Amino acid sequence: MTPSPPRPPATSRVVRRILPFIARYPGRVAALALLTVLAAGLELIPALCTRIAVDDVLLVLGDRATSASAREGAVATLGLLVAGLLVVQIAASLSATFRGSLVAKLGARVAADLRAQVHAATQRVQLAFFDRDHSARQFARLGPDTERIRDLLVEGVQQLASNVLFLTGVVVVLAALDLRLALYVVSPLILMGIIGYAFGGRLAEAYRVHWRRLAVLNAFFSDAVGGAADTRAFSQEGSEARRFSERNERLADAASEAERVTSTYYAVAALPMGLGIVLVWLGGGARLLDGSLTLGTLLMFMAFQAASFRPVLALSRQVARLQGAVTSAERVFDLLDAEPEPHQATAPQNVRITGAVEFEDVSFAYEPDTPLLAGVSLSVAPGEIIGLKGRSGVGKSTLVKLLLRFHEVDGGRILIDGRDIRERSTRSLREAMGVVLQDAFMFGRSISENIAFGKEGASPEEILAAARAAHAHAFIASKPDAYDTQVGERGRLLSSGQRQRIAMARVFLRNPAIVVFDESTAFLRSAEDRSVQAEMEGLIAGRTAFLISNDDDCLKAAHRVFELVDGRLVERPRRVRARTAEPPPRSLDGDGEGQLLRPSSVQLHTERGREVAVVWAGGQARIGVGARALWPHTEPEAFVSIWDWTGTEIGVVPHLDEVEPRLRSWLHAAMARGRVVARIEQVHTVERLADGFAWSVTTGQGIERIETGGMSPEQADAPPGPRLIADLSGRRFELPSPDELDQRSRALLGWAS
Secondary structure (H helix, E strand, C coil): CCCCCCCCCCHHHHHHHHHHHHHCCHHHHHHHHHHHHHHHHHHHHHHHHHHHHHHHHHHHHHCCCCCHHHHHHHHHHHHHHHHHHHHHHHHHHHHHHHHHHHHHHHHHHHHHHHHHHHHHHHHHECCHHHHCCCHHHHHHHHHHHHHHHHHHHHHHHHHHHHHHHHHHHHHHHHHHHCHHHHHHHHHHHHHHHHHHHHHHHHHHHHHHHHHHHHHHHHHHHHHHHHCHHHHHHCCCHHHHHHHHHHHHHHHHHHHHHHHHHHHHHHHHHHHHHHHHHHHHHHHHHHHHHCCCCCHHHHHHHHHHHHHHHHHHHHHHHHHHHHHHHHHHHHHHHHHHCCCECCCCCCCCCCCCCCCCEEEEEEEECCECCECCEEEEEEEECCCCEEEEECCCCCCHHHHHHHHCCCCCCCEEEEEECCEEHHHCCHHHHHHCEEEECCCCCCCCCEHHHHHHCCCCCCCHHHHHHHHHHCCCHHHHHCCCCHHHCECCHHHCCCCHHHHHHHHHHHHHHHCCCEEEEECCCCCCCHHHHHHHHHHHHHHHCCCEEEEECCCHHHHCCCCEEEEEECCEEEEECCCCCCCCCCCCCCCCCCCCCCCECCHHHEEEEEECCEEEEEEEECCEEEEECEEEECCCCCCCCEEEEEECCCCCEEEEEEEHHHCCHHHHHHHHHHHHHCCCEEEEEEEEEEEECCCCEEEEEEECCEEEEEEECCCCHHHCCCCCCCEEEECCCCCEEEECCHHHCCHHHHHHCCCCC
């Protein structure tokens, strides 16, 4: 019997940790074990039949002196052998099919369970764990690492058991038939096992280096994609190419070394295979000549010998496979074993938080003997707005992280409404807070899903109201897929200002008692900065707020301003705004955009032979010529926006099934027309009509005549960028910004400089 493949010191510990993932499915494991034993037994039968086929059939039929009855017996035996082997092959095929299906199902479940635990761990561990670990490595845990462990747990263990069972069967059968000849067969296998043991460490180390360098290159790729814009902005393409080339060459060298060691191992292992064949021929041939061994028995032994080489080589290959899985498992268990966030909750959790915050002599350090905060004390009343400033790295954001319990204070305590935050569960604590960070993170999902992240189970009405409150509805509704628009990885398809507005909508949706703005306008353009600044001041009204910024304009709304100096807060004098005795009610009302309409407020009217929607909103009638679904993919029959010829939204019909059939048909037709956008390239004429205007324009589709209602383009200010207009049929056209039109077109529109 060959020795087991060598195991690194961590192997047994890791195997004990991962076997429980299989033990959750005892029925499937038992069925897989039975099928594996059956497959090993069936694999022995063809070689066993070799002796009968040669001694009792072929030699009998080949001997001319054999009697007729003996020949008939040999033919009958041959028929039985053929039929039996056919049954064996069918049984083996069925066994392999069922076993493969079982392995696939069990593997999928094990991988799903493992990924679920890894994901749960990412939501549970302290954030400091991710501060010191690379994001690409985190991704590896959820992908290749879990798959490699699944491969070991299901396919690797099953194949290992199958090979061991087959080799055990070979040894038992051969020893029972002829012990001396069995030694001729087993001795080379033992030698191959010794060679495998000797090469095991080198194989494992070679593949370990290869996998580590592959992880380094994957991390480099992750940085390259995320920092592509910075690489080009700083003209570092050449430098990055050289850094990539260095890592790529190191990976190539590691791969080459792994393949060299592997090929050397197989070449060396082939030697005892050849010697084994020679031994069996010499020993078996000598016994065949002296008559103590039949030809059929010799050929049977040789068949078993040939069949046993494959599992021995496979067992040796398990060394590298096992080492890869162990390395992956250690990385995964590093995450699973990471220290979780504390969840103390001795205080009642259903008590409404009013927003009183107090820091009492708080100290904190990321590294021992390097204090960042030392004796920070601050008392904040409900509804008070505090400005925090200080040089980069002094600990401003750390104060907020301590308030959110992303880290635990080293000394002192933090209280909310007079209770230590450690007496509250982290969930109830954070549900009372809203945070808008410097670079608002967007998940690679739809705009709607990113806003709904602020409140579990948020309805479309709530999402719409939150977007209105954050003044985000207008830009969202202008996108082809509106609230179903995918924002791309980390929100890369949105501008900085748009990401900030969506982040604010999240906070509006949560309606927290405490809000934090951490450098949230630091990287915005001046126009965006002013817009987001106004929305920020609207969001913090009536709430306890912390504004973190070194820009005094961002701190205008603060009642008090503190600077963090050498780990302590120093109050800076400034004019304190008077606070109202009662905070204004928190509202999700915007400025009219996205306003929900009652079905009775929308009626059809015929204008110049075309049907338009007359919308009564704000005590006046407005003409709607187009419509679009705000959730075109997920809620196509609900929340339909109606807009006028300038592309300005008039209001939103919540549910089409609540409007009368004729209006519903018009809305469907208007939505279909509104999907096509043609870009105006040149304006030829603008003709005044009795109740509107007729435009003659050139678009990408040729010369078009556009009839619009409402005010003349001369009465509208030149927009800073492109905007949409719609004719009375609801067709949409993109009107470029003034600098993209020729002088005559600008003059006709009244935009000439």
